[in-house]
Amino acid sequence: MSTVAKSQPTRVDQFFTGTEARHDRWRSLLQRARVWESSITQDKSEAETSRATVAKALSDLAQWEDFYAYPGPRLLGLLKDRISSGDVVGSVRLARSISTAILTHSYRANVGDWDNEEDAVGNLANRLPISAEQKVTHRPYFEVLFVSPARQSMWIDLGTELRKLRRPQDKFVYESVFAGSFEDAVLAVILNGSLQAVVIYDDVPFASMHNSPVLREFLTTYLNASGIDPKTLQQGLTLAQALKLIRPELDMYLLSDREVEKAAGSTAAACVRRIFYQVEEPLELHLSILDGISDRYSTPYFDNLQKYAQRPIGTFHALPIARGKSIFKSNWIRDMGDFYGLNLFLAESSATTGGLDSLLEPTGNIKVAQDYAARAFGADHVFFVTNGTSTSNKMVEQALLAPGDIMLVDRNCHKSHHYGAVLSGALPLYVEAYPLTQYSMYGAVPLRTIKKALLDLKAEGKLDRARMVVLTNCTFDGHIYNVERVMEECLAIKPDLIFLWDEAWFGFARWTPFYRRRTAMGAAEILEKKFQDPAYRAAYAEQAKKLGSDLDASDKRLLETRLIPNPDKVRLRVYQTNSTHKSMSCLRQGSMVLVKDQDYHTVEEQFHEAVFTHASTSPNLQIIASIDVARRQMELEGYELVNRAIQLALDLRHEVNTHPLVSKYFRILGADSLIPTEFRNSGFVDYLMPGTNWASVVKALREDEFALDVTRLTLVCGSAGFDGTQFKGLLAADYDIQLNKTSRNSVLLQTNINNTRSDIAHLMKVLVEISQKIEKRLAQGGKAEQETFTARVKSLTHDVPDLPNFSCFHSSFREDASSRTSEGDMRTAFFGAYREEQCEHVKLSSPEIDKRVKTGPELVSANFVIPYPPGFPIMVPGQVINAETIEFMRKLDVKEIHGYNATLGLKLLKASFVETLKKGSTNGKAKKGKTETKHDLAHA
Numbered sequence: 001m002s003t004v005a006k007s008q009p010t011r012v013d014q015f016f017t018g019t020e021a022r023h024d025r026w027r028s029l030l031q032r033a034r035v036w037e038s039s040i041t042q043d044k045s046e047a048e049t050s051r052a053t054v055a056k057a058l059s060d061l062a063q064w065e066d067f068y069a070y071p072g073p074r075l076l077g078l079l080k081d082r083i084s085s086g087d088v089v090g091s092v093r094l095a096r097s098i099s100t101a102i103l104t105h106s107y108r109a110n111v112g113d114w115d116n117e118e119d120a121v122g123n124l125a126n127r128l129p130i131s132a133e134q135k136v137t138h139r140p141y142f143e144v145l146f147v148s149p150a151r152q153s154m155w156i157d158l159g160t161e162l163r164k165l166r167r168p169q170d171k172f173v174y175e176s177v178f179a180g181s182f183e184d185a186v187l188a189v190i191l192n193g194s195l196q197a198v199v200i201y202d203d204v205p206f207a208s209m210h211n212s213p214v215l216r217e218f219l220t221t222y223l224n225a226s227g228i229d230p231k232t233l234q235q236g237l238t239l240a241q242a243l244k245l246i247r248p249e250l251d252m253y254l255l256s257d258r259e260v261e262k263a264a265g266s267t268a269a270a271c272v273r274r275i276f277y278q279v280e281e282p283l284e285l286h287l288s289i290l291d292g293i294s295d296r297y298s299t300p301y302f303d304n305l306q307k308y309a310q311r312p313i314g315t316f317h318a319l320p321i322a323r324g325k326s327i328f329k330s331n332w333i334r335d336m337g338d339f340y341g342l343n344l345f346l347a348e349s350s351a352t353t354g355g356l357d358s359l360l361e362p363t364g365n366i367k368v369a370q371d372y373a374a375r376a377f378g379a380d381h382v383f384f385v386t387n388g389t390s391t392s393n394k395m396v397e398q399a400l401l402a403p404g405d406i407m408l409v410d411r412n413c414h415k416s417h418h419y420g421a422v423l424s425g426a427l428p429l430y431v432e433a434y435p436l437t438q439y440s441m442y443g444a445v446p447l448r449t450i451k452k453a454l455l456d457l458k459a460e461g462k463l464d465r466a467r468m469v470v471l472t473n474c475t476f477d478g479h480i481y482n483v484e485r486v487m488e489e490c491l492a493i494k495p496d497l498i499f500l501w502d503e504a505w506f507g508f509a510r511w512t513p514f515y516r517r518r519t520a521m522g523a524a525e526i527l528e529k530k531f532q533d534p535a536y537r538a539a540y541a542e543q544a545k546k547l548g549s550d551l552d553a554s555d556k557r558l559l560e561t562r563l564i565p566n567p568d569k570v571r572l573r574v575y576q577t578n579s580t581h582k583s584m585s586c587l588r589q590g591s592m593v594l595v596k597d598q599d600y601h602t603v604e605e606q607f608h609e610a611v612f613t614h615a616s617t618s619p620n621l622q623i624i625a626s627i628d629v630a631r632r633q634m635e636l637e638g639y640e641l642v643n644r645a646i647q648l649a650l651d652l653r654h655e656v657n658t659h660p661l662v663s664k665y666f667r668i669l670g671a672d673s674l675i676p677t678e679f680r681n682s683g684f685v686d687y688l689m690p691g692t693n694w695a696s697v698v699k700a701l702r703e704d705e706f707a708l709d710v711t712r713l714t715l716v717c718g719s720a721g722f723d724g725t726q727f728k729g730l731l732a733a734d735y736d737i738q739l740n741k742t743s744r745n746s747v748l749l750q751t752n753i754n755n756t757r758s759d760i761a762h763l764m765k766v767l768v769e770i771s772q773k774i775e776k777r778l779a780q781g782g783k784a785e786q787e788t789f790t791a792r793v794k795s796l797t798h799d800v801p802d803l804p805n806f807s808c809f810h811s812s813f814r815e816d817a818s819s820r821t822s823e824g825d826m827r828t829a830f831f832g833a834y835r836e837e838q839c840e841h842v843k844l845s846s847p848e849i850d851k852r853v854k855t856g857p858e859l860v861s862a863n864f865v866i867p868y869p870p871g872f873p874i875m876v877p878g879q880v881i882n883a884e885t886i887e888f889m890r891k892l893d894v895k896e897i898h899g900y901n902a903t904l905g906l907k908l909l910k911a912s913f914v915e916t917l918k919k920g921s922t923n924g925k926a927k928k929g930k931t932e933t934k935h936d937l938a939h940a
């Protein structure tokens with residue numbers, strides 16, 4: 001499956017995960033050893049050639065092995081000796097043993113036995129996952145990197161010393177990895193996902209001991225792209241900072257023989273957990289390392305819930321399932337108990353006593369759990385939400401928007417935002433994403449469109465009311481914004497804009513250095529630093545000279561210039577919502593709101609009101625606990641897991657698009673198909689484009705307006721004669737493969753931290769099987785079958801309806817119909833439809849519709865109409881329905897259209913009602929910024 005074992009060292013997919021590549025290297029070594037074994041009975045020179053191949057494979061992989069604790073120098077040396085002495089049986093046995101141990105991670109449970117040859121070469125039983133009883137004593141395993149200028153022989157001694165410090169009561173166990181230079185330290189941190197802590201001695205040299213061009217290129221690119229200047233890197237603190245940029249969750253320790261007290265007082269030391277004066281206190285260091293892991297491992301809410309479940313508690317509150325007696329003693333529903341197990345019921349309560357805390361007003365372990373999540377995700381505050389991001393979005397919008405505020409929002413966004421506008425009474429100003437008509441979907445909203453909307457608001461004197469920008473990052477289909485740039489340029493026009501980044505799908509992105517800078521929190525952190533940088537201030541002064549401090553240059557010029565905000569005026573107000581359940585190990589509906597808002601104190605009260613409005617007073621305790629646990633997992637293994645998900649996606653992309661049969665009918669769309677060239681300024685084409693390497697990916701992620709999240713795989717199935725819904729059904733019914741999003745001619749596959757290489761292999765096998773069936777059908781069906789197939793493919797891939805742009809709100813729902821900006825009072829329209837007498841239905845096929853489109857009175861939608869797919873509202877309350885929308889609706893061949901009942905027809909607001917509003921409005925009843933007056937009218 002994977003391509004990593006092939007001799008193409010610069011393939012970008014090798015860089016996403018050291019782990020998968022490593023498995024392949026060991027598998028390949030083992031394969032060669034087996035070939036050697038089978039050649040032994042043959043010609044002597046052939047056997048020697050095979051032996052030499054194995055020796056070469058070992059020396060190739062050995063350069064990477066320094067970055068991992070297992071198998072370590074002893075076993076590697078043993079293997080090398082066996083190969084060079086011609087011990088083929090011993091070599092195969094040892095290679096197999098090591099390779100299996102690496103694959104199954106069994107060495108983690110057998111720490112301490114590695115130097116024991118018998119164990120190292122032991123049978124597979126030793127390598128199987130540990131049994132249930134063993135699990136009781138299972139201690140999580142991790143690795144610690146020591147970066148030291150000492151001789152290699154001293155490392156071995158240090159490793160032995162540290163092992164001696166282990167105590168039975170330690171909750172975790174670790175092994176040491178050593179690096180002798182700055183470069184090697186960076187490589188180790190990138191490649192070895194098991195590393196959790198780094199101990200840095202001052203004065204490590206810069207250059208790697210590994211003189212490998214691949215490693216060097218890998219590193220130089222990374223350092224340059226991260227803006228780290230290697231020349232400034234001598235001191236341990238600088239190295240710690242550089243490593244934190246890559247993996248902020250790692251604990252850093254500094255060992256110095258300089259004035260440690262001074263170092264500890266410097267601002268740079270903020271990234272270091274503890275500074276020691278040399279190794280004067282090895283036990284202290286050992287305990288500190290374990291303590292650091294303990295902090296991340298601790299899940300205050302989950303830990304307490306487990307304790308709670310074990311206590312004998314009498315319940316006199318309203319939750320019969322708590323403690324499970326009504327279930328386990330039941331004659332009829334005991335199977336429910338058997339299925340879910342006792343713990344689920346023991347861990348249930350409707351009380352907030354017993355240390356369970358209250359989600360609505362957390363002061364105990366929920367609060368601490370939220371603070372830990374804030375640390376992990378780089379936020380100032382975090383709110384756990386147990387009703388999904390649909391609720392998180394509405395909370396944020398209700399908290400921060402008041403009636404009459406203007407919210408710039410992608411029309412193609414999740415429906416919770418449209419409802420957020422209705423609830424808050426804010427006026428949505430829809431900004432359009434670029435269409436991908438060919439695939440019946442939208443991309444993301446170009447920055448130019450957003451800037452233009454802001455400049456128009458400015459021209460209309462309404463900029464002060466523009467309060468929030470809401471964008472989906474990444475979109476369902478994987479379009480990632482250049483979050484930093486969007487915020488920077490928008491803040492240049494309106495320095496106190498609030499951003500809500502809906503990262504429902506992108507919560508995992510924090511855990512890969514590739515995507516982190518493109519997340520709301522990652523970008524906010526970058527901007528926070530930038531705004532304090534004197535060089536930035538100088539750049540702003542330059543800009544002010546050219547464009548005026550009030551940006552009075554022409555709109556054209558402002559649209560074409562990369563703007564930066566005034567660092568003295570700018571307020572950084574960033575919110576992110578994420579469906580923790582969509583990309584992390586969290587129960588369904590677990591979601592978070594992340595806050596990094598320097599003016600949060602001004603909205604805190606209303607934020608709590610919004611929580612009270614939307615959060616259930618009976619939140620599910622298991623969901624809260626699972627959010628807590630999901631955070632623990634990401635802080636400890638998110639890096640490894642996310643990189644694997646990315647790797648699997650790259651593998652799948654590669655396999656589908658290059659498979660001789662499958663690629664005849666199916667294709668996974670690359671960045672070049674989903675992101676127009678104008679938004680890929682770096683020249684990046686796609687991850688799988690020959691010649692694409694790590695450097696180009698990092699550059700694209702820094703510079704391009706949009707990037708593609710590789711884990712979102714749009715598989716075109718129209719070319720195999722299936723529409724998206726049909727193909728989704730086929731995969732589910734015949735192959736037990738589930739997915740959710742479809743378009744007219746594609747389905748969306750996703751990889752996440754749950755996927756394995758076996759899943760990818762299974763999917764490939766299915767695609768091969770389906771392709772074979774098509775081939776057979778076409779071969780056996782004769783001309784008629786072929787013509788039908790071609791026509792079907794053409795219809796699905798070429799005869800695609802244009803995606804209708806948002807027309808406009810009816811003038812009754814606009815303060816000034818002649819305004820350049822199109823925001824509208826959707827809330828009044830929405831509630832207008834609550835009175836039956838104010839609405840009418842017209843059948844989609846009726847000639848009356850065409851007549852009214854031409855000659856009026858205008859058709860005004862009474863509600864949201866959202867077809868699945870594509871899943872965005874093609875009508876919103878108060879919107880004028882135009883010819884394109886009608887045409888699109890008529891061509892739609894999907895069954896599920898929310899807000900539309902085919903038997904009744906389109907639900908419209910009656911013209912007579914809409915006119916009343918207008919009159920009311922011209923009578924001065926609806927004043928600028930006071931749209932709630934209209935709302936009163938709607939109920940008149």
Ligand SMILES: Cc1ncc(COP(=O)(O)O)c(C=O)c1O
Binds near residue numbers: 387393416505589591
């Ligand atoms: C962009 C976006 N935001 C929010 C949501 C809602 O998330 P949840 O399902 O957690 O309520 C979704 C759901 O698919 C979504 O796609």
